[in-house]
Amino acid sequence: MSNDILQRLTETLEARKQASPESSYVAKLFSKGEDAILKKVGEEATEVILAAKGGDSSHLVYETADLWFHCMVLLAKHGLSADDVLNELARREGLSGIAEKESRSKD
Numbered sequence: 001m002s003n004d005i006l007q008r009l010t011e012t013l014e015a016r017k018q019a020s021p022e023s024s025y026v027a028k029l030f031s032k033g034e035d036a037i038l039k040k041v042g043e044e045a046t047e048v049i050l051a052a053k054g055g056d057s058s059h060l061v062y063e064t065a066d067l068w069f070h071c072m073v074l075l076a077k078h079g080l081s082a083d084d085v086l087n088e089l090a091r092r093e094g095l096s097g098i099a100e101k102e103s104r105s106k107d
């Protein structure tokens, strides 16, 4: 799995912060402020649930991409990026490894 797309998208989102609102979808969303971004995250999360219930796997992937994308816009708004989330997941993986080793050593 490659994180290149996340890196490129992160750079694009950062660049959109300086762009004029009418120039692009992301620039317009940034200009509307955090509540507009949060609204999109909420809508896309609902669409993911409906897609999962609908049983069409390609639709589920499509809606999940929309949700991940809007979460990345939200992270960018807060000066964060996908890297911060990946680091948190890596940290948890490390923790779960430690917990697993601890439980094995007790056996």
Ligand SMILES: N=c1c2ncn([C@@H]3O[C@H](COP(=O)(O)OP(=O)(O)OP(=O)(O)O)[C@@H](O)[C@H]3O)c2ncn1[C@@H]1O[C@H](COP(=O)(O)O)[C@@H](O)[C@H]1O
Pocket: 009, 012, 016, 024, 025, 026, 027, 040, 065, 066, 069
């Ligand atoms: N990955 C995405 C991406 N995923 C989803 N979307 C947009 O998110 C919106 C999804 O919302 P909806 O499904 O509700 O559709 P909508 O009715 O058009 O949305 P609203 O106008 O109601 O907000 C659509 O307008 C999609 O085009 C995205 N827009 C942009 N990107 C990436 O962001 C980059 C920068 O985008 P621009 O700012 O448009 O250049 C692009 O190069 C892409 O890589």
